[in-house]
Amino acid sequence: MADRAALEDLVRVQGERVRGLKQQKASAEQIEEEVAKLLKLKAQLGPDEGKPKFVLKTPKETLTGKYGEDSKLIYDLKDQGGELLSLRYDLTVPFARYLAMNKLTNIKRYHIAKVYRRDNPAMTRGRYREFYQCDFDIAGQFDPMLPDAECLKIMCEILSSLQIGDFLVKVNDRRILDGMFAICGVPDSKFRTICSSVDKLDKVSWEEVKNEMVGEKGLAPEVADRIGDYVQQHGGVSLVEQLLQDPKLSQNKQALEGLGDLKLLFEYLTLFGIADKISFDLSLARGLDYYTGVIYEAVLLQPPARAGEEPLGVGSVAAGGRYDGLVGMFDPKGRKVPCVGLSIGVERIFSIVEQRLEALEEKVRTTETQVLVASAQKKLLEERLKLVSELWDAGIKAELLYKKNPKLLNQLQYCEETGIPLVAIIGDQELKDGVIKLRSVASREEVDVRREDLVEEIKRRTSQPLCIC
Amino acid sequence: MADRAALEDLVRVQGERVRGLKQQKASAEQIEEEVAKLLKLKAQLGPDEGKPKFVLKTPKETLTGKYGEDSKLIYDLKDQGGELLSLRYDLTVPFARYLAMNKLTNIKRYHIAKVYRRDNPAMTRGRYREFYQCDFDIAGQFDPMLPDAECLKIMCEILSSLQIGDFLVKVNDRRILDGMFAICGVPDSKFRTICSSVDKLDKVSWEEVKNEMVGEKGLAPEVADRIGDYVQQHGGVSLVEQLLQDPKLSQNKQALEGLGDLKLLFEYLTLFGIADKISFDLSLARGLDYYTGVIYEAVLLQPPARAGEEPLGVGSVAAGGRYDGLVGMFDPKGRKVPCVGLSIGVERIFSIVEQRLEALEEKVRTTETQVLVASAQKKLLEERLKLVSELWDAGIKAELLYKKNPKLLNQLQYCEETGIPLVAIIGDQELKDGVIKLRSVASREEVDVRREDLVEEIKRRTSQPLCIC
Numbered sequence: 001m002a003d004r005a006a007l008e009d010l011v012r013v014q015g016e017r018v019r020g021l022k023q024q025k026a027s028a029e030q031i032e033e034e035v036a037k038l039l040k041l042k043a044q045l046g047p048d049e050g051k052p053k054f055v056l057k058t059p060k061e062t063l064t065g066k067y068g069e070d071s072k073l074i075y076d077l078k079d080q081g082g083e084l085l086s087l088r089y090d091l092t093v094p095f096a097r098y099l100a101m102n103k104l105t106n107i108k109r110y111h112i113a114k115v116y117r118r119d120n121p122a123m124t125r126g127r128y129r130e131f132y133q134c135d136f137d138i139a140g141q142f143d144p145m146l147p148d149a150e151c152l153k154i155m156c157e158i159l160s161s162l163q164i165g166d167f168l169v170k171v172n173d174r175r176i177l178d179g180m181f182a183i184c185g186v187p188d189s190k191f192r193t194i195c196s197s198v199d200k201l202d203k204v205s206w207e208e209v210k211n212e213m214v215g216e217k218g219l220a221p222e223v224a225d226r227i228g229d230y231v232q233q234h235g236g237v238s239l240v241e242q243l244l245q246d247p248k249l250s251q252n253k254q255a256l257e258g259l260g261d262l263k264l265l266f267e268y269l270t271l272f273g274i275a276d277k278i279s280f281d282l283s284l285a286r287g288l289d290y291y292t293g294v295i296y297e298a299v300l301l302q303p304p305a306r307a308g309e310e311p312l313g314v315g316s317v318a319a320g321g322r323y324d325g326l327v328g329m330f331d332p333k334g335r336k337v338p339c340v341g342l343s344i345g346v347e348r349i350f351s352i353v354e355q356r357l358e359a360l361e362e363k364v365r366t367t368e369t370q371v372l373v374a375s376a377q378k379k380l381l382e383e384r385l386k387l388v389s390e391l392w393d394a395g396i397k398a399e400l401l402y403k404k405n406p407k408l409l410n411q412l413q414y415c416e417e418t419g420i421p422l423v424a425i426i427g428d429q430e431l432k433d434g435v436i437k438l439r440s441v442a443s444r445e446e447v448d449v450r451r452e453d454l455v456e457e458i459k460r461r462t463s464q465p466l467c468i469c
Numbered sequence: 470m471a472d473r474a475a476l477e478d479l480v481r482v483q484g485e486r487v488r489g490l491k492q493q494k495a496s497a498e499q500i501e502e503e504v505a506k507l508l509k510l511k512a513q514l515g516p517d518e519g520k521p522k523f524v525l526k527t528p529k530e531t532l533t534g535k536y537g538e539d540s541k542l543i544y545d546l547k548d549q550g551g552e553l554l555s556l557r558y559d560l561t562v563p564f565a566r567y568l569a570m571n572k573l574t575n576i577k578r579y580h581i582a583k584v585y586r587r588d589n590p591a592m593t594r595g596r597y598r599e600f601y602q603c604d605f606d607i608a609g610q611f612d613p614m615l616p617d618a619e620c621l622k623i624m625c626e627i628l629s630s631l632q633i634g635d636f637l638v639k640v641n642d643r644r645i646l647d648g649m650f651a652i653c654g655v656p657d658s659k660f661r662t663i664c665s666s667v668d669k670l671d672k673v674s675w676e677e678v679k680n681e682m683v684g685e686k687g688l689a690p691e692v693a694d695r696i697g698d699y700v701q702q703h704g705g706v707s708l709v710e711q712l713l714q715d716p717k718l719s720q721n722k723q724a725l726e727g728l729g730d731l732k733l734l735f736e737y738l739t740l741f742g743i744a745d746k747i748s749f750d751l752s753l754a755r756g757l758d759y760y761t762g763v764i765y766e767a768v769l770l771q772p773p774a775r776a777g778e779e780p781l782g783v784g785s786v787a788a789g790g791r792y793d794g795l796v797g798m799f800d801p802k803g804r805k806v807p808c809v810g811l812s813i814g815v816e817r818i819f820s821i822v823e824q825r826l827e828a829l830e831e832k833v834r835t836t837e838t839q840v841l842v843a844s845a846q847k848k849l850l851e852e853r854l855k856l857v858s859e860l861w862d863a864g865i866k867a868e869l870l871y872k873k874n875p876k877l878l879n880q881l882q883y884c885e886e887t888g889i890p891l892v893a894i895i896g897d898q899e900l901k902d903g904v905i906k907l908r909s910v911a912s913r914e915e916v917d918v919r920r921e922d923l924v925e926e927i928k929r930r931t932s933q934p935l936c937i938c
Contacts, residue, residue, distance in 0.1 A: 077546040077554070079587070085546070114582075118548070142871030150871075153858065271854040273862075385740040389622065393742075402611030402619075 014038040060084045066093050066326065068289035069196050073117040075129075087116035091135040092290070092323065092341065099139055099337055100330035106140025106337075112346075128347060137341030139327070145261055148294050148322060149268035151342050155318050156274045158344055159298055164352050166301040167317065170234070170281040173262055173294050174321070176243075177285060179255025183248045184226035186219065192289060193217055198231055199285035202299070202315075206232060234281040237266040258293070265294065286321060293322030294340070300352070317352075318344045365419040370462040372420050373400045374411035376427035376437075381405070383426050387436070391424075394455040398424075415441045422458060483507040529553045535562050535795065537758035538665050542586040544598075556585035560604040561759070561792065561810065568608055568806055569799030575609025575806075581815075597816060606810030608796070614730055617763050617791060618737035620811050624787050625743045627813055628767055633821050635770040636786065639703070639750035642731055642763050643790070645712075646754055648724025652717045653695035655688065661758060662686055667700055668754035671768070671784075675701060703750040706735040727762070734763065755790060762791030763809070769821070786821075787813045834888040839931040841889050842869045843880035845896035845906075850874070852895050856905070860893075863924040867893075884910045891927060 014037055063074055063086045075087040088094050091111050099107065112134045121128050136154055138147035152169060159167050177198070181191050197212050206228055213219040213227070230249075233239060240262045249255045262280060269275045286295045298318040320342030327337035357364055373388040375381075384400050391398040399420070401411055408425070415423055425437040425446075435448040438457060449457045486503050532543050532555045544556040557563050560580050568576065581603045590597050605623055607616035621638060628636050646667070650660050666681050675697055682688040682696070699718075702708060709731045718724045731749060738744045755764045767787040789811030796806035826833055842857040844850075853869050860867040868889070870880055877894070884892055894906040894915075904917040907926060918926045 076549045080545045081587075118550075138871075140871070143873045146871035149854075153861070157861070268854060271851055272858045382740055385618075385737060389741045392622070392626070400615075402607075402609070402615035404612045 014041055060086045062086075062097055062330070063089055063093060066288070066290050066329070068192055068287055070287050073119050075116045075118045089117060090115050090343065091133050092137070092343070093326065095135070095137055095139075095341075096290075096323070096326040096337075096339065097330045099327045099339075100335075104139070104337070108136075108138045110134070110136045131347045134344040134346045135341060136344075137339055139337050139339040141338055145264045145268055145294075148261075148340050149265055149272060151320060151340055152265075152269060152278065152296060153272045153274060155296070155298055155320070155342050155344075156277050159318060162349060162353070164300065164317070164349060164356070167277070167298050168301055169278050169296050169298045169318075170284040171262065171265070171278055171294065171296045172281055172284040173258035174286075174291050175254040175258030175293060176249075176262070176282070179249060179252035179258065180227065180230050180282070182254070183252050184230070185223045186227070190217060190219065194219065194227070195285045196287055198227070198283055199287050201231060201283040201285075231283040234279050234283070236275070236278070236280060237263065239280050240266065261294065286319065290323040290326045291321040292324045295319075295321030296342070315348070316345065317348050318342060363419065367399075367418060367420075368397050369399045369418070369420045370397045371399075371422040371424050371458050372411060372415050373398055374408060374423050374425050375406070376408050376425055376430075378405040380426050380428075383431065387424065387426060391455065391458070396455060396458050412439075412441070422461060424454065424458075483510055529555045531555075531566055531799075532558055532562060535757070535759050535798070537661055537756055539756050542588050544585045544587045558586060559584050559812065560602050561606070561812070562795065564604070564606055564608075564810075565759075565792070565795040565806075565808065566799045568796045568808075569804075573608070573806070577605075577607045579603070579605045600816045603813040603815045604810055605813075606808055608806050608808040610807055614733045614737055614763075617730075617809050618734055618741060620789060620809055621734075621738060621747065621765060622741045622743060624765070624767055624789070624811050624813075625746050628787060631818060631822070633769065633786070633818060633825070636746065636767050637770055638747050638765050638767045638787075639753040640731065640734070640747055640763065640765045641750055641753040642727035643755075643760050644723040644727030644762060645718075645731070645751070648718060648721035648727065649696065649699050649751070651723070652721055653699070654692045655696070659686060659688065663688065663696070664754045665756050667696070667752060668756050670700060670752040670754075700752040703748050703752070705744070705747070705749060706732065708749050709735065730763065755788065759792040759795045760790040761793045764788075764790035765811070784817070785814065786817050787811060832888065836868075836887060836889075837866050838868045838887070838889045839866045840868075840891040840893050840927050841880060841884050842867055843877060843892050843894050844875070845877050845894055845899075847874040849895055849897075852900065856893065856895060860924065860927070865924060865927055881908075881910070891930060893923065893927075 014034070060076060064071065067074070067089060070089075074089050077085045077087065079085060091113060095109075095111065098104075112132060114130055115133050116130050119127070119129060136151065138150065140147075152171075155169060174195075177195060178191055181194060182188075186194050194213060194217065197209050197217065200209055200212070210221075210224045210228060213224045214221050235242075240259055243249050244256070244259050244263070249259075266275060266278070266280075269278055284295060284297055286297065296319065297316045299316050320340070322338070322340040324336060324338040327339060328334045371391065373384050373391065375384050381404050388398050388400050401414060403410075412423065414420070421441055423439040423441060425439060427437065430437055430448070433448070435450055436454050437446050438449045438454070438461075439446045440461075483503070483506055486507075529545060533540065536543070536558060539558075543558050546554045546556065548554060560582060564578075564580065567573075581601060583599055584602050585599050588596070588598060605620065607619065609616075621640075624638060643664075646664060647660055650663060651657075655663050663682060663686060666678050666686065669678055669681070679690075679693045679697060682693045683690050704711075709728055712718050713725070713728050713732070718728075735744060735747070735749075738747055753764060753766055755766065765788065766785045768785050789809070791807070791809040793805060793807040796808060797803045840860065842853050842860065844853050850873050857867050857869050870883060881892065883889070890910055892908040892910060894908060896906065899906055899917070902917070904919055905923050906915050907918045907923070908915045909930075
């Protein structure tokens with residue numbers, strides 16, 4: 001930066017020399033000579049590669065060439081100025097673009113936001129055209145598998161805490177897949193498209209996948225069969241060790257790297273106490289082009305509703321992997337920032353939780369209101385407003401009915417309907433005595449609490465954490 | 470619903486009769502007679518007005534005709550299927566559409582999400598084309614001014630807690646403005662456009678606004694002057710009372726209603742303890758078409774940075790009002806749901822807070838990490854992973870460096886840089902003794918804590934609430 005600043009100074013000084021000579025009406029030769037010096041200095045300076053001061057555009061080109069066969073689902077748009085735009089397809093590509101544009105070389109962050117897919121929606125399965133994604137990513141050059149293991153730990157933590165039933169995380173590595181394709185005889189140019197076919201194995205049979213590989217994608221049947229022998233295997237760390245001894249696969253450099261890293265990953269996952277949740281599954285391929293290393297996908301193992309009911313069929317609920325090349329695609333100099341991350345399918349999880357609650361006929365509170373400020377007689381609106389304001393100022397979640405003279409019964413009914421646990425009742429006598437009648441909605445017990453103790457008493461009674469599940 | 474179901478049954482039965490007759494090859498006359506019956510029944514049934522089962526589209530028409538002169542800033546888009554779409558301009562119109570589509574008659578909710586404006590951005594002032602809005606709204610038929618007062622209380626609470634300096638909330642009422650326009654002699658058709666002119670009074674002088682009214686909008690100069698006499702007034706509840714005595718304005722039904730409601734509003738705001746933050750300002754007009762009653766806008770009163778520095782000029786930081794007609798515009802039967810709400814200008818507030826922190830040279834923590842798990846010697850990665858996992862499982866916000874054998878100095882430096890207050894240091898001796906060395910980064914003090922007490926000790930030391938300001 002210092003050098004550049006010095007050069008910029010020289011250019012400015014030289015520019016002034018040229019202007020000065022012109023004003024002095026110096027000879028054309030003199031001016032030409034000085035202009036030549038100026039141009040030479042400017043050439044040394046090179047194009048301005050500093051951070052542009054005003055970058056807002058994230059047009060269509062940002063998204064193309066990153067998603068493979070899923071690219072057809074990108075929502076392309078043209079604004080009234082004729083500019084070609086797209087709605088973001090996921091949060092990963094925008095994250096990578098952000099890192100490159102801001103020259104960040106390491107960061108750990110979560111991001112909850114909407115993404116858009118021009119797909120056929122399936123509302124009951126939680127599949128929409130506009131939906132939320134919840135991503136967590138770790139970017140930076142670190143020792144192998146440490147951030148990857150943390151991502152899997154976080155995925156397991158989230159899914160365990162949601163009480164959506166037992167789950168399994170399938171793990172694989174793009175390098176193992178590529179190595180396997182190579183030794184099976186798949187031409188390089190067909191790696192990605194064969195990857196997409198393999199990825200369908202969680203939905204359709206091997207026969208159908210093989211038909212697609214041979215019929216649609218022009219693979220020799222014996223090549224497909226060799227792939228079939230591999231991709232139908234899954235297991236724990238012992239399968240990793242077995243494949244490390246596989247005479248063909250262990251000869252492939254990429255596959256060997258992938259298997260070595262998976263072995264290390266399993267060690268870390270054991271230390272994190274989640275190895276029993278993980279299955280090394282050679283059929284896991286993930287459709288997206290940008291993955292370069294470990295990939296994973298969490299699937300629910302059993303229907304979350306009561307026994308005897310239809311399984312929900314919501315498919316995978318979380319997924320992710322390593323994408324070491326994506327940031328480099330947005331950097332003018334191609335500088336790479338290794339990244340690994342995961343995406344939680346919040347809408348799918350919501351639809352499961354909702355169906356579970358419906359099946360259990362559990363009532364869900366939609367507010368966290370701790371207390372309703374109520375009155376026992378008419379003409380107490382002013383007192384209710386004063387008290388609710390006091391409670392708000394003390395950090396209590398309080399409400400009142402927006403009615404001048406509500407009946408006490410209506411106020412109590414409102415609490416029953418909405419699940420508000422406490423009622424602070426003002427009456428003429430209470431005002432005289434300097435107390436508030438505090439009523440528990442569930443037990444219908446009422447006690448007089450001195451006004452100055454009310455905040456503490458409400459806090460004490462509602463200190464149990466709220467649970468949404 | 471029961472009646473409709475019965476009618477639907479009749480239509481089905483009659484339809485089967487007609488089909489039956491056709492199969493029996495009955496006379497044309499017979500069939501015609503039965504078809505006539507069927508059509509009569511169908512006419513009784515009327516068009517299907519039930520809730521459509523699959524509504525996802527929220528196209529361009531949703532947004533048109535709601536924003537007045539600001540409509541030019543709506544981001545219109547055409548997708549690759551040629552469908553005309555728009556990006557949402559605010560959160561109010563989508564909220565109203567949601568209420569109408571789901572037939573909700575009362576709800577109270579907040580919503581934080583992105584909106585889009587095809588405007589000229591001004592980054593330093595926190596004005597972008599894509600930005601967050603943070604809205605709170607109360608919908609439902611309630612006694613006058615109670616939800617309105619709560620909205621203003623919430624606005625004041627939010628702005629007070631953000632420490633962005635002193636502020637003032639300007640309040641007015643669309644009915645007072647309309648009544649004033651009527652008695653001043655503005656033709657009905659020009660109410661909204663003259664409203665837009667008045668709204669500019671916070672940025673330009675009355676002279677300029679008058680020029681626009683007369684020159685561009687064709688108002689008679691004496692009409693403009695009469696408006697000028699009113700809109701240059703502002704004050705407290707005493708101004709409301711003064712205008713209630715105004716011989717002309719008090720004769721206008723609309724203005725009288727608005728003034729009466731404002732008087733009531735001031736009473737409630739006094740009970741809420743925020744009347745001193747409120748200014749009745751006849752020049753406040755708000756550009757948007759959908760407001761029908763009380764309107765308000767919060768402005769900062771002084772520069773938030775140190776004395777002697779340039780004022781920031783970020784304009785209004787929160788605004789809102791009553792819009793009783795908007796939901797009805799989306800309801801097929803025009804059923805109205807009265808609404809009142811507010812929008813917090815989070816991006817503007819962020820830019821103010823950021824500039825204030827920059828001026829104070831305060832360091833902002835970007836994480837909430839409570840403790841770094843570190844090691845004093847090599848070959849302790851496994852122990853670090855085990856401990857960090859224990860802490861995570863206990864709900865502690867913990868981190869470790871993603872390095873196999875990091876130097877202790879580097880681990881301590883990382884804490885200094887990122888503001889992590891505690892370090893849990895593992896060493897060979899500590900492992901033998903069953904303790905962890907807990908170091909305070911600020912004081913550099915170290916104590917040995919028994920491993921089983923570590924979680925409680927970390928919780929105890931980091932129980933102070935974190936502050937981002």
